[in-house]
Amino acid sequence: MKKHAFLFLIAILWLGTLVGCGKEIMSKQERQRNEMTPELVGGTWTSRCENKSVARLTFTDANLTITHDKYYDAECKDALRTVSQTGTYKLAHNFKEGINNGIVFIAADKFEVAQHADMEVDAQNNVLTGIQNETEAKIEPTLNAQQRRDTTRANLRIREAKAITVWKRGEAKALTRLQHEKIGGSLGENPFVDFESRTLFRYEFDNGFLQLNAPTIGGRVFTKQ
DSSP: OHHHHHHHHHHHHHHHHHHHHHHHHHHHHHHHHHHHHHHHSSSOEEEOOBTTEEEEEEEOSSEEEEEEEEESSTTSOSEEEEEEEEEEEEEOOOSSTTOOEEEEEEEOSOEEEEEOSHHHHHHHHHHHHHHHTOOOOOOOTTOOHHHHHHHHHHHHHHHHHHTOOOOOTTOEEEEOHHHHHHHHHHHTOOOSSOTTOEEEEEEEEETTEEEEEETTTEEEEEEEO
16 A cells, blocks of 8 residues: 555656646747747848749748749749738747747738739730639529539639739739639649648747748748848
């Protein structure tokens, strides 16, 4: 009986130590993240030219904007288009030492695309002209429930896409989900993170360099400009 009581006491002490250690690590990492925010905010974090593109990150106290500048050439001088997405963010906590830092990113309900080449601008304006000539489908009484929903959404895509103004070189357009569903195929661009969804980016910060892995732009090393 005494042996069992002794083992129980050891288990309680071990559990208390584990919880205390977890809280200590949690507090330490929370302090580190509180110290990290001022380092991230202010200025723009920019990557070098890689795979015909340059990535940029802009942090405020509450928002993060991810920008991907794409080019025709490997030296990143002949601009093709720019894709940008803004959302709110929070620096994540971990219970264990040695786990990479994380940024929880919640995307906005729109993302932006700017065209920088006349040929691209003309091609997208031709798409918009075609959409302006489309008519919405009638909701026939013979349609089942799913067909009604599909037809209604297709009509909403047309309606939203008709609201897109004419593309101009270098002018960014904010696109909604329905607009992207309608013209995304011809546009050839997607938001980094699905509209209004939440994801986690892994990042490391050391010696003035910020390394972040995000969808589409991949793993990049940034310096503040």
